[in-house]
Amino acid sequence: MSRRLLTYLCIDTSGSMNGEPIVAVNAGLQALLGSLRTNPYALDSVHISITTFDSSIKVVLPMTAVVDVILPEITCPRSGATLLGEALEHICDQVANDVRKSTDTVKGDWKPMLVVLTDGKPTDTLAYTEVIPRVKAAGFATVVACAAGPKADPTQLKRLTEHVVSLDTMDAASFGKFFQWVSETVSKDSQSRGAGSSVALPPPPPEINVVL
Numbered sequence: 001m002s003r004r005l006l007t008y009l010c011i012d013t014s015g016s017m018n019g020e021p022i023v024a025v026n027a028g029l030q031a032l033l034g035s036l037r038t039n040p041y042a043l044d045s046v047h048i049s050i051t052t053f054d055s056s057i058k059v060v061l062p063m064t065a066v067v068d069v070i071l072p073e074i075t076c077p078r079s080g081a082t083l084l085g086e087a088l089e090h091i092c093d094q095v096a097n098d099v100r101k102s103t104d105t106v107k108g109d110w111k112p113m114l115v116v117l118t119d120g121k122p123t124d125t126l127a128y129t130e131v132i133p134r135v136k137a138a139g140f141a142t143v144v145a146c147a148a149g150p151k152a153d154p155t156q157l158k159r160l161t162e163h164v165v166s167l168d169t170m171d172a173a174s175f176g177k178f179f180q181w182v183s184e185t186v187s188k189d190s191q192s193r194g195a196g197s198s199v200a201l202p203p204p205p206p207e208i209n210v211v212l
Contacts, residue, residue: 004109005045005190006063006098008091012118013052015079016151017170021119022076024172028179029071035183036066041191043067045110049094053087055080063098082120085127088135088160095138111141113189115182116160118146119170121153132160142201144185146178147211154211164211165204177207 011025029050036042048069050061060072095112102108114135122128135143143161147154149170157164165181167174184202204210 002044003107004047004065004100005042005186006095006109006112007046007048007186008094008112008114009048009050010084010087010091010114010116011050011052011074012054012082012084012120012148013058013074013076014054014082014120015077016119016149018076018078020172021148021170021175022074024170024175025117026071026074027172028175029074031176032179032183033066033069033071035180036186039187039190042187045190046186049098050074051087051091051094053083055083057083057087057090059090059094063094081123082118083124083127084116084118084122085124085129085131088116088131089127092131092134092138095140099139110190111139113186114140114143116143116145116157117148117178118157119148119152121151121156128156129159135160142185142189144182144201146208148175148178158211163201166209166211167207168209174207177205181205181208 046066047063049063052058052060100108144163145157145161147166154164154166181204
């Protein structure tokens with residue numbers, strides 16, 4: 001049984017993502033999947049799960065090997081809350097169930113990766129504050145968060161992870177660049193771990209701003 005690199009995508013589908021932004025996200029996810037399928041290391045190890053959050057939490061893609069993924073079309077309500085804290089709680093529950101632990105005879109999965117994309121800030125602020133320590137204790141090798149558009153709050157995401165980037169606009173080009181960078185990150189991660197090397201994030205393209 002090969003070691004898996006479980007990659008959790010946590011995507012904001014609150015009302016402000018309705019229209020062009022969510023269309024761009026769907027296109028970006030298709031590009032992400034296509035890119036991963038051209039990488040033999042990713043094909044061998046990467047599995048993807050997609051959780052969306054607005055006023056409710058939905059696992060629109062359970063953990064699935066890249067080669068077997070059939071992407072759903074992600075949709076948004078016209079209005080609704082941004083329950084990021086509750087979404088992260090749900091993902092931590094998934095990690096506890098999904099990740100195979102090493103035994104005396106079998107090596108378990110690689111440490112998982114988490115990618116969070118939001119265009120706002122959590123409306124469940126208490127739940128978000130309470131889940132941060134749990135995310136940090138969940139054993140993720142990398143947590144990457146993206147603040148998309150002018151209403152996103154990078155300072156909230158910096159509480160979750162040091163790896164925060166921002167997008168000035170929420171069009172197809174910006175989301176395309178973001179998901180291309182995610183693909184490079186996941187592919188490099190799978191290749192580095194397969195070779196026993198340390199994991200480092202690739203530099204983002206100029207359209208993606210690193211939040212310091």
